[in-house]
Amino acid sequence: MKQTITVRTRDGKQRDLPPDQVNRLRSSLSGSLLDRDSSGYEEARRVWNGMIDRYPALIACCTSTEGVQRVVTFAHEHQAILAVRGGGHSFPGYSTCDDGIVLDLSPMRQVYVDAVKRTARAESGLRWGDLDAATQQHGLALTGGQISHTGIAGLTLGGGIGWLARAFGLTIDHLQGADIVTADGQLRRAAPDADADLFWAIRGGGGNFGVVTAFDYALNPLEPQVTVLQIAFPIHEAANVFQAGEALLAAAPDSVSATFAFVRTPEGMPLAALTVVAIDPPDDAVQRLEPFRHIGPAVFEEIVTTPYTALQRMLDEVAAVGLRYYGRSNFLMNLTPEVVGPLAAHYEEAPSPGSLVLFVRLGGAVAHVAPEETAFAHRSFQWSLTALAIWRDPGTDEANRNWIERTWSSLPALPQAVYVNELEEEGSARVRAAYGMNYARLTAVKKRYDPDNLFRRNQNIPPA
Structure with missing residues (x-):
């Protein structure tokens, strides 16, 4: 006979679930309902961020809308903590929980x-x-x-x-x-x-x-092929090349997008890197990207025409499942020296070579929608900044988290605006800043x- 399943309720208490009701829920689902004694539980409880190590009381692997309805109703009736998991990429681990119910949507992939x-x-x-x-x-x-x-x-x-x-x-x-x-x-x-x-x-x-x-x-x-320029510079050139690249982007059509970043080579050299993408026909795209090749003394440069699906996989290994992640993010209007300079200096001190600082270019069609037309309010900003520690060894958790905190505290006052998908567990004021x-x-x-x-x-x- 299986041990009684106890869940944490929304008011912070513990509640034993009636075994007959758990069995009824299990038999009503076409997918699996896993508890801690179930085969497959250990794998099913894991999420993308290896820092997150939680033990749900139940994991409901739903295969249908009807199954989702049953799990939601069950959690509501028993006042259980409920976490909903799609891809499981939540930075702070909101797609899982301790002693609650995880509603896992991953089998639903039609x-x-x-x-x-x-x-x-x-x-x-x-x-x-x-x-x-x-x-x-x-x-x-x-x-x-x-x-x-x-x-x-x-x-x-x-x-x-x-x-x-x-x-x-x-x-x-x-x-x-x-x-x-x-x-x-x-x-x-x-x-x-x-x-x-x-x-x-x-x-x-x-x-x-x-x-x-x-x-x-x-x-x-969208044609299957896009054109991608990757170009990198010594990190001490960051302020100059980012400023020049930003000016070129301001004059570029909306078919050109970019990310600027601080990254390291396999040998550990810190670089200021630009990835600029044009979705125009290849000949036109190469012309669009040509000015970016002349913004500074590059140590690496490559321009390729590649499938869009390959571009979408380019960062998969950098952000692999099971690595440990901790970061800070904010929207910006411009890449000023007051922001780029401290970030570059602190990046050179990052304890993990896999860590990065990423500036994602916005504008264009993002700003064509009024801020009140959808719940996403921050349409006018030109950049999304993320400083992200990425590491493997749990023994360096504190060092990596402290690096992020030091880096972020070195910055001047930033706009009260952040992308909700890049937010850690940072308190109610930051949540308000996300929704604006x-x-x-x-x-x-x-x-x-x-x-x-x-x-x-x-x-x-x-x-x-």
């Missing part, structure tokens, strides 16, 4: 592309690499994450920044509708003409309002659809 209508319908356990492959078969694409094993759900719900954002907008700007299970266990259709306030909120408000089981996206034509001017409206939507705050394992918006 995708259908309508090449004529230029749309895709994708279940929420799908990874970006799979969605990219399905859409590119038809010469289509939408803005997605820059790592192919990221889940589509979390990235979409937080806004969705990627290589195509300047050309086509954020991921949420492609969203036509979504199927979502709310806290009452009901399946709803969130779209412009159905639960419109909910549709507004899930476009940038994160997982606060329910469990999305399927997304409907509009797609854009839309925070009050989001709390009202939260009150309507989740008044008891069942969906709290996220950058949480409490009910008004």
Whole structure:
């Protein structure tokens, strides 16, 4: 006879689950319901960030919307802590929990592309690499994450920044509708003409309002090949080359996107690196990228035409599953010497060679949508900055976390604006900074659809 399963409730207490009700839930699911004695539990509890080591009481591996409804209802009735996991890429580990219930969407990976209508319908356990492959078969694409094993759900719900954002907008700007299970266990259709306030909120408000089981996206034509310039400079040239690169980007069309970064060579040399991508036809793209080759004394340079799907996998090993991650992020208007200088200096002291500082260029189509039109308010910023410690050895956790804190504290006052998908567990003020001017409206939507705050394992918006 199995041991009684005890869960942590939303008020911080412990509750024993009636065995017959657990068995009833298990038999009602077409997927698995794992407890700590189950085969496969150890693998199923692990998430992308190796720093996160939590032990849920139950892991429900859902294969259908009906299964999701049953798990949500069960968690609500028993007041259990509930974590929802798509790809499991949450930096602070919100996609899992200790002693609660994890609703795992990863078995739900169906995708259908309508090449004529230029749309895709994708279940929420799908990874970006799979969605990219399905859409590119038809010469289509939408803005997605820059790592192919990221889940589509979390990235979409937080806004969705990627290589195509300047050309086509954020991921949420492609969203036509979504199927979502709310806290009452009901399946709803969130779209412009159905639960419109909910549709507004899930476009940038994160997982606060329910469990999305399927997304409907509009797609854009995109040829399979893109042109990529990678160029690197000694890190002491960072302020100069970043300033020159930023000026070129300001004059470039929206078909050109870029990330600037501090990285290390395999030998440990710190570099200021630029990756500039053009989605124009190859001959035009090379011309677009040519000026970036002359902004300083490069130590490395390569320009290639490559499949878009390969570009989307370029950072997969850098951000591999199981490495340890800790970071800080913020939106910026410009790359000023007052920001770039301290970041470059502290990067040279990073305890782990895998760590990086990343500046992702925004603007273009991102800014074509009004800040109140979706829950993603921070449309006017030109850059998203992330300083990220990446390491393997648990024995260096403190050194890496301290490096991030020292680096961040060296910066001047930054705008009160941060990308919610890059936020650690940093307190309510930073959560407000993520949602910006839309925070009050989001709390009202939260009150309507989740008044008891069942969906709290996220950058949480409490009910008004």
